Amino acid sequence: MTVSPALKRRLLLGGSVALLALLFLFVLLRTGPLAPVQVTVAEVKPGRFTPELFGIGTLEARHHWMLGPTAPGRLLTLQVDVGDRVRAGQLLAEMDPVDLDQRLQALDASIARASSVQAAAAAQQADARARRELALSNLRRQQELARQHFISAGALEARGQELASAEAALESARATAQAAAQDALRAKAERAALQQQRANARLIAPADAVVSAREAEPGSTVVAGQAVLRLIDPTSLWARVRLDQGRSAGLVPGLPARLLLRSRPHEPVPARVARVEWLSDSVTEERIAQLSLEQIPPGLSVGEMVEASIELPAIEDSLLLPAASLQRQGGATGVWRLQDGRLAFAPVQVGASSLDGQVQVLAGLKSGERVVVYSQKPLSADSRIQVVEQLIRPAGAARTGP
Structure with a gap:
């Protein structure tokens, strides 16, 4: 049976349309919005884990x-x-001492005058003591003569009055000597205070x-x-570093650290945690630690910015997970777990993290399970995925199947 040319054209046109539809559907499923999402995966593995803290700060002088x-x-x-x-x-x-030197000279003169007054008071006291002894001796002789009725009672009373006057003069001389000593003490104290003011200048x-x-x-x-x-004491330089409070568990003095200075970005400087401040910054939610340099390089400047990495105590036999795989879904932190080629969101509890991108898994995953690390776009439980080695492939690199 012969086919008419019109029928041939219709069949050829229908076949071309079907081929184009199949080609469009193939492109849509492979590279269009219905194409599988390319993801990279990692396996949860046990291992030795050394968490680290990262912070920035400045160089300061401990003694200034x-x-x-x-x-x-x-x-x-x-x-x-x-x-x-x-x-x-x-x-x-x-x-400028202004008049301090002149005031010191005046006080020196006052001290010298007080010393002279003390000497005069001592002489007066000695004279009064001698007069008292003489009056006492005269009184005793007059008392003996009065018992023998050689003198009158009035003469005896006169000798008693002389003794009383001598004792009063002695007390006056003692008071004068004491006042002179107090004046000298006051002048010396004033001079010491003024001398201290002069020294403070x-x-x-x-x-x-x-x-x-x-x-x-x-x-x-x-x-x-x-x-x-x-x-400043140039031998007492240390780094004042701010650290995230949420990751500062286990931060204690004595931990080893590394510092990268702005002036020496490729020369790590060994350091150690010297002190952890008791007061944290409640606004920035940071803790403050002081790191002492084990060896101070030459040419440092106070106020220079530093980057600090502090090694926390190592944790043995911990499940490790790339920190990039953590996602937030419905207010929970977890990962997209790969099971039989399909996705399932698994909430996890994580602990400390390290600066190389690893995080400690406390609960929610088992060793050997595979989780999504990176994806081309946000995932959901019904997303079609394609596992690749890396999302940005070098030219000519082949994809790996799921």
Whole structure:
């Protein structure tokens, strides 16, 4: 039976349409919105786990001083500049003493006068004591003569009056000597206080240090407590680091750490946790730790930014999971678990994490189970997936089947 040309054209057109439909359906299922979602998977494995903490901070000087006057005044001299190394006891600056030296001279004169008064009072006391002894001796002789009726009662009373006068003079001399001693003590105390004020006008280095800041210049007026110079101990540098409170469990002094300085990003500096602050930052939810450098490299600067990695105690035989596989579904934290080629969301309880992207699994998964790590787009329980080695493949790389 012969087929008419019109029928041939219709059959050819119908076949072409069917082929195009099949081709469109194939493209739709392989690369279109109905195509399977490419994912990468990882296996839950047991292993030795070393959690780490990461934080950023700044270099600070553990020992630093702010030198300034204890009384307002004018800065007279300043003998050091920023960067100078100073020795303990070295004179760094001096305030204008104004009239302190003259007042010290006046007090020296007062002390000398008090000493002279003390000497005069001692002489008066010795003279009064001698007069009392003489009056007492005369009274005894007159009493003996009165018993023998050689003198009258009036003469005896006169000798008694002389003794009383001598005792009063002695008490007066003692009081004068005591007053002179108190005046001398007061003058010496005033001089000691004034001498301390004079010493405070001299700014002395409290220890071997480096001048980090110069806050005033000679001739300027500073108030009490204002810093004129700032000193630091260059051998006491440490890092003040802020760490996430949620991951800081187990943070204690003595843990080893590594520091990366902004000036030396490729040279890790060994360090150790020296102190963990009791007060945390409630606004940023961070804990603060001080890390001491085991060896201070040359050329560091206070205030330089650092990145710190602190090694927490190792955990043996823990189930490990890539942290990137954790997802949030319905308010729960879990992973997409792969079972017989299908997806199922499994809530998990995780513990510490490490800086290489591993997290400790406490509950919810078993060893050997496979979970989705990365996916091209958000997943659901009915998503069709295709397991690949990596989502961005090099040119010419082949996909791996599920």
